[in-house]
């Protein structure tokens with residue numbers, strides 16, 4: 001018997017419908033399935049991950065009407081006067097050298113300090129790199145010449161704008177996802193600063209970056225961009241080790257299907273590794289806007305607000321996974337979601 005595609009579709013439909021016959025359960029439409037994923041995401045989000053929920057699921061429902069996170073960028077957010085903030089020592093070995101949180105797209109950067117040098121995560125825009133990273137290093141008594149590695153979460157201008165200058169001035173090794181290197185080096189590429197970066201190392205999935213006995217593990221998690229890199233970062237709080245999970249890109253711009261799949265995969269990786277800290281390279285998405293002031297007011301014996309526990313880390317990545325799954329099932333809404341401007 002010759003099997004035609006139509007037949008397969010017919011028998012598949014029948015196979016799905018048959019068990020439901022007589023049960024009174026109507027089959028859910030894809031949109032209804034999508035809304036069910038959003039409901040699951042909402043439950044997983046709770047208070048701690050509400051901003052990520054808004055950034056992905058809520059925005060999926062209302063499209064570009066919802067600004068970055070909950071706060072629209074002011075017209076002058078690239079003015080150093082407006083994005084400047086002081087660096088903060090968040091863990092014994094990790095410093096916040098990001099911008100002040102002005103809106104949900106405000107980028108941040110992190111410096112992991114080891115006995116053999118510094119690993120810098122993301123470089124923001126070129127002017128905020130000068131102000132926050134180099135200016136911050138001076139205040140922290142850190143030497144930018146000690147930056148041995150720069151790890152890039154993804155090639156968007158708010159993460160790679162300062163890369164070229166740091167590369168040509170201090171010559172660190174730079175690791176970015178392969179497809180994101182390709183994108184960064186394309187003529188007129190989005191994300192290229194005054195000068196394009198120099199192609200260096202393409203991140204491999206599971207790649208370990210070790211410096212001074214500290215090992216960051218990289219995972220290639222396409223979804224926000226084709227070469228987004230997520231990371232597990234060992235941090236120490238008053239001598240106690242913790243593990244941070246950094247989800248490399250937050251919006252579902254490149255592929256909602258990949259975004260959902262990779263979030264589930266990284267969630268399992270983070271669970272096995274026992275990650276109990278959420279970090280992001282946007283200050284709103286790891287609630288740095290709330291946590292940095294708490295760090296500055298921290299008294300002896302107070303908990304570190306960045307140590308949220310394994311359940312909240314799992315919830316964070318569940319939100320990403322479920323909202324990605326919803327986007328796949330809701331093509332009209334996803335079109336509206338992609339219609340927004342800006343990057344994150």
Ligand SMILES: [Zn+2]
Nearest residue numbers: 156249343344
């Ligand atoms: Zn981005």
